[in-house]
Amino acid sequence: MIETSGEEYSAQNAPPLTPEIAFAEGVRDAIANLQSSDLSLRYYAAWWLGKFRVSQPEAIDALITALEDEADRTELGGYPLRRNAARALGKLGNLKAVPSLIKCLECADFYVREAAAQSLAMLGDKTALPALIKLLDGGVDQAVQVPGLPHLTQPYTAVLEALGAMGATEAISLVQPFLNHPVPRLQCSAARAMYQLTQDSAYGELLVKTLVTGDLKMRRVVLGDLGAIGYLPAAAAIASAQVENSFKLIALKGLLEYQLPEQSDTFGISEQAIQVMNLMDSLL
Amino acid sequence: MDELIRAVTVAETPSQLVTAVKNLAAAKDPSAIPALIAVFGYNNPEAAIVAAAALTELGEIAVPQLLEQIDDYNYGARAYSIRTIAAIADPRALDILISTAKTDFAPSVRRAAIKGLGNLHWHQLEISEAETAINRVLEALLLICEDTDWSIRYAAVVGLQALAKVAIVQPPILAKFQLMLTNETEKAVRARVQLAYSQ
Numbered sequence: 001m002i003e004t005s006g007e008e009y010s011a012q013n014a015p016p017l018t019p020e021i022a023f024a025e026g027v028r029d030a031i032a033n034l035q036s037s038d039l040s041l042r043y044y045a046a047w048w049l050g051k052f053r054v055s056q057p058e059a060i061d062a063l064i065t066a067l068e069d070e071a072d073r074t075e076l077g078g079y080p081l082r083r084n085a086a087r088a089l090g091k092l093g094n095l096k097a098v099p100s101l102i103k104c105l106e107c108a109d110f111y112v113r114e115a116a117a118q119s120l121a122m123l124g125d126k127t128a129l130p131a132l133i134k135l136l137d138g139g140v141d142q143a144v145q146v147p148g149l150p151h152l153t154q155p156y157t158a159v160l161e162a163l164g165a166m167g168a169t170e171a172i173s174l175v176q177p178f179l180n181h182p183v184p185r186l187q188c189s190a191a192r193a194m195y196q197l198t199q200d201s202a203y204g205e206l207l208v209k210t211l212v213t214g215d216l217k218m219r220r221v222v223l224g225d226l227g228a229i230g231y232l233p234a235a236a237a238i239a240s241a242q243v244e245n246s247f248k249l250i251a252l253k254g255l256l257e258y259q260l261p262e263q264s265d266t267f268g269i270s271e272q273a274i275q276v277m278n279l280m281d282s283l284l
Numbered sequence: 285m286d287e288l289i290r291a292v293t294v295a296e297t298p299s300q301l302v303t304a305v306k307n308l309a310a311a312k313d314p315s316a317i318p319a320l321i322a323v324f325g326y327n328n329p330e331a332a333i334v335a336a337a338a339l340t341e342l343g344e345i346a347v348p349q350l351l352e353q354i355d356d357y358n359y360g361a362r363a364y365s366i367r368t369i370a371a372i373a374d375p376r377a378l379d380i381l382i383s384t385a386k387t388d389f390a391p392s393v394r395r396a397a398i399k400g401l402g403n404l405h406w407h408q409l410e411i412s413e414a415e416t417a418i419n420r421v422l423e424a425l426l427l428i429c430e431d432t433d434w435s436i437r438y439a440a441v442v443g444l445q446a447l448a449k450v451a452i453v454q455p456p457i458l459a460k461f462q463l464m465l466t467n468e469t470e471k472a473v474r475a476r477v478q479l480a481y482s483q
Contacts, residue, residue: 242329245392249435253472260471269478277479284399284439 027054034062039072042081050088060094067100078109086112090119098123102131110146114155121162129168135159140177143186156181157189164193164229172197184210184218192225204231211241223247227254232272239279252280285311289319298328305331309338317346321353324361332364340371347374354380359390366393370400375409378417382424391433398428398439402446415452422453426460434470441473445480 026048033045046066049059066085074080086104089097097119104116105128113135120128135154143152160178163171175197178190188210195203210222211234220243226234227250238251259273269277288308295301305323308316316338323335339346350369355361366384369377377400384397401421406414425447428440441464448457461481468474 245395246435249438253434256472256475260475269475269482273475274479277476280438280476281399281442284395284442 023052026052027056027059030054031058031062034066039081042066042069042072043084046081046084046088050084050091053091055092055094057094060089060092060096063089063092064097064100067104079107079112082107082109082112083115086115086119090115090122093123095123095125098125098128102128105131105135110149110151110155114158117155117158117162121158121165124166126166126168129163129166129171132159132162132166133168133171133174136171136174139174140181143178143181152183152186156186160186160189160193161228164196167197169197179206184214185221188218188222188225192229195229195231201231201233204229204234207231208234208237211237216243219243220247223251227251230255230258232258232276235276235279239283245283248283249280252276252283256280285313285315289316292319292323298330301326301328302331302334305334305338309334312338312341314342314345317342317349318353320346321350321365324364325355325358327360332361336364336368336371339368343372344374347372347376351377351380359388359393362388363390363393363396366396366400370396370403373400373403373405375404375406375414375417378404378420382420385424385428391435394436395439398425398436398443399446400443401425402443406450418447418450418453421447422456426456429460429464434473437468437470437473438476441476441480445483448480 030045030048031054033041034049036042036045046063048054049063063085066081067089069079069081069085072079072081082104086101089101101116101120101123104112105120107113107116117132117135120132136156136159143154143156145152156178160175163175172194175190175193178186179194181187181190188207191203191206194200195207204226207222207225207229208231211219211226214222219241223238223241223243224247226238232255235252235255238248238255241248256273256276259270259276261268288304288311291304292301292308295304301323305320308319320335320339323331326332339350347369350365350372354365362384366381370381381397381401381404385394385401388394388397401424404417404421406418409417421443425440425443429437429444431437431440441461444457444460448454458481461477464477465474465481468477
């Protein structure tokens, strides 16, 4: 009796991979690849785990280890793998990553600090607040361009947005001076955070004003800010802004979500929510 | 008329263009249709909005040329064409709206087509034709409710809500809404379903 070889078997008779099996193999490969000798595979694997929200403990642990990677360096001394690992950990929702991300706020690489601040904001763990606040040391005077590089000394935008999102009212006096920072983007981040920390509509109105006066790129950014803080009085200004409809829809979606109660299956729809939806309908 | 059309083509600044398009629009003359459609490709939103309003007012007479002159290579221009076609709501646009709603790569264009599908003037068709057309739209919109992009699903709900004015397709639409109230992952889309359901 002639047995079929393993090769023939797998080629002809094996069941096709289901998406679930293919995905499980992808997860396994990605976790393994974080240790690969090929640095580009490591870099890709860290991104992949975040992109596909792979939140199993092995992935978290491997990514936390990658935050201390020394192998992958850029010409300027940056840490590409650490950046991707920090970004991924923000998406995975596991607070185990918080202490290591806090450590990343002191990394020499600006982009690692930025990614860590953004991810800490997403994780929302208040133990990160002192370390985030520390990045504002020196205030507006220290917040200057690094010579020859396209960024400031610290990732101020990410820090201000994190403080606002995490409700760090103790930082109000440190955030407020950034309303007068010469970089318009930072003024907006400060206004956004100040609104979240005080609920004072004056800060929401600062953003609305920029929606009219800023250039196109700035207007898109401000739409993101207004959506993120759910500033309802901006609804009409958003709908009539000179920006592509896709950006306006996302901003109004942010406003709408603030009008809907947490418990999704039982929510009623308020008059305000209906008004926002009417505006969204008009932008389709 | 030739002079008004020429003014649009020779405009040198954005404000000259807007003024020229406004003058052309005010003439309300069908011979302006090709020039008005061409304005969609000039990358001047203010002028494009004036042209779209003028074409919508001209109505059905503009539809054949709007359908013929859709710009396959400029999605900004295409979005204005589709919006205008959707606003005129002439059911002759059915095929182009369905294929755009399903397969255009630009979400803004798809959303405009999806919304337009629900609002077509069915009474302009023979009864048997209308029934087939309505069922095709229903089928397309139900499929589009499964899209991965929340804004596309949102538009599909708006389209279905409008389509539900046709009594024969109301039951499957309400059934779909019920299902979405449970399965839809985006709060904003669920809220829009709830609004549609309550009307």
